[in-house]
Amino acid sequence: MADSGQFTGDGESSATTSVSEGTAKSNISRRGFLRGAGITAASTALIDGVQLLHREAAAETIKGNAHVRELGPGPVPVTLNVNGTEHVVQIEPRTTLADALRTHLGMTGTKVVCDHGACSGCTVTLDKVPVNSCMTLAIEVGSRRIGTIEGIAQNGQLHPLQVAFVKHDAMQCGFCTPGMVMSCSALLERNPKPTLADVKKAVSGNLCRCATYPKVFAATLEAAGVAPEKSIS
Amino acid sequence: MNKFIFSDCTSVDAALSQMTGEAVVKAGGVDVLDRMKNGVIEPAKLVNITNIPSLRGIHETETGVRLGALVTLAELGDHPLLQSQYTVLADAAGHAATPQIRNAATLGGNLMQKVHCWYYRSADFACLRKGHDMCFAYDGLNQYHAIFDTNVCPSVAPSSTAVALSALNASVELTSAKGKRLVPVREFYIKPDDKHPTMETVIAPDELLTAVLIPKPAAGTRSAYQKYGEKSSYDWAIADAGVVLEMQGDVCRKAAIVLGAASPTPRLAVDAAALLVGKPITEETARAAGLAAMQGATPLSMNGYKVQLFPVAIYRTILLAAGKMDRDPSAAG
Structure with missing residues (x-):
């Protein structure tokens, strides 16, 4: 949600114990420039935010009942295992997983499009199961392993699915692509030899306004080493 | 989304102890977070039950x-x-x-x-179902609304x-x-x-x-569900039907037909189901049941099409349940 992290996010990311390689880059990018400009404009808001953080530091109360943990409403430390690396972020319970990834960890590969679970642009995996990160609170992820688009390529080598997406030009504007790749890679994990119907079902929740579906189907089948069927659309 | 206390519970008793005042129970969170993002509810506390x-x-x-x-x-x-x-x-x-x-x-x-209505699910409309005094759907956009039980909130x-x-x-x-x-x-x-x-x-x-x-279903029970929407990949139902048939040989001994997206509550089409009982399931009986289910419909200004769509959804789902027709490729989901 734009409302929860627009200005506070950059201030709070300093509380992160480890930051992914992508965000540590020192060269100026468009996003980095905008982020810097935001900090200047919002410095007073940040100070307010820090005071608020201290005031609400009654972060975690374990009630007399051992089966209840009360967290928040202010920021609390939450450990997230993203692509095999543990990160500790200071987040409010209302922070969605999408916001935690994008705003607090700087992993902007995951896109937020509709923010209501209706387009699947924000798809990530939890223990290899695809879910909408916009409809998941980061605080409830627990020990489940989060997979994002940043973790698909390994050791600088594109995943065969990514290679096939490039070869088949399976994108136009590209905004739905990270979600598409996450849905398709999760499919190949559980079903290495899918049929066209399987691929269609796997991306049935992923909206693409450019309508690149036939190319997504072809790319995924090729990555799986499955011969394309006659009519791919 | 408003700030809230996240009350993470690991037992039913713990969750019950937390359900006081402004607290809202959250499981998967799909509907609760959607209404929170829309500003329709602003709970001071979410009681998380997913770890029970x-x-x-x-x-x-x-x-x-x-x-x-x-x-x-x-x-x-x-x-x-x-x-x-x-x-x-x-x-x-x-x-x-x-x-x-x-x-x-x-x-x-x-x-x-919660029920579906874009006025109900928008913070901009103080509607009857949210405890205010008027319904916006009657004179507004009501193409996805109810065709039965429309007298208070459609x-x-x-x-x-x-x-x-x-x-x-x-x-x-x-x-x-x-x-x-x-x-x-x-x-x-x-x-x-x-x-x-x-x-x-x-x-x-x-x-x-x-x-x-x-x-446990009785011997000979067969059932099916189909949903129709505006697109086939995924969609909210504009008409959906669940059918359970208890068959003895070719003859239907008992039937239940339920419609979704027709009324503010799931609608049991009792008279339509009664038409199937004691007869073989055929195209004719299925069609007759579909039409009978629309008796007494009171469509609004923009959803008269549902009165034509439901009989088709019901007819096809009866035949699907009876094993006499394949799943409709144009059904949603």
Whole structure:
């Protein structure tokens, strides 16, 4: 949600114990420039935010009942295992997983499009199961392993699915692509030899306004080493 | 989304102890977070029940099946026992929403989700169902609204699993500090009335929906669910039907037909089902039942098309349940 992290996010990311390689880059990018400009404009808001953080530091109360943990409403430390690396972020319970990834960890590969679970642009995996990160609170992820688009390529080598997406030009504007790749890679994990119907079902929740579906189907089948069927659309 | 206390509970008793005042129970969070993002609700506390182990699992019992409230729609849709013996439920859950949502959304949450109406779900409209004094749908945009029971609030029941469970005559288990009670799904939802327009179910504020119990189907039972929307990949239903038939040879001995997206509650089409009883299931009887289910419809200014769509949905789903027609490729989900 734009409302929860627009200005506070950059201030709070300093509380992160480890930051992914992508965000540590020192060269100026468009996003980095905008982020810097935001900090200047919002410095007073940040100070307010820090005071608020201290005031609400009654972060975690374990009630007399051992089966209840009360967290928040202010920021609390939450450990997230993203692509095999543990990160500790200071987040409010209302922070969605999408916001935690994008705003607090700087992993902007995951896109937020509709923010209501209706387009699947924000798809990530939890223990290899695809879910909408916009409809998941980061605080409830627990020990489940989060997979994002940043973790698909390994050791600088594109995943065969990514290679096939490039070869088949399976994108136009590209905004739905990270979600598409996450849905398709999760499919190949559980079903290495899918049929066209399987691929269609796997991306049935992923909206693409450019309508690149036939190319997504072809790319995924090729990555799986499955011969394309006659009519791919 | 407003700030809130996240009360993470690991037992039913703990969750019950937290359900006070402004607290809202959250399972998969799909409907609750959606309404919070829309600003329709601003709970001071969310009671998280997803870490309560006793609410999980699909259990076959001597009398049928017991489904924990936290079973996901994906688990329901993929379960071999449900697919073979409770097909209407596996179909309804397996075709709801998107794969991503089905992986997170729970059965309890699906049953407890609030009615569908874009005025009700917008913070900009102080509508009757939210406790104010007028309904915007009658004179507004009502193409997706109800065609039955439209006198107070013509919102529609959105839960496809409620359609299936109503057809199967299942019950929900409601647990409070005082104990447990079972309520038939057919009596769980409340039609809006002038006195209590905001009430949607019979659940009390101190009760938690903990399980769903489905009776074992009689020999010869066959069932099916189909949903029609504006697009085929995934969509909210504009018309959906759940059908359960008890067959003896070729003859139908008992039938239940339930419509979703037709009324503010899942609608049991009793007269339509009665037309099937004592006869073989044929195109003619199925068509007659579909048409009979529309008796007494009171469509609004923009949803008269539903009165034509439902008979088709019902007819095709009866034949699908009877094994006399394939799943409609143009159905949604």
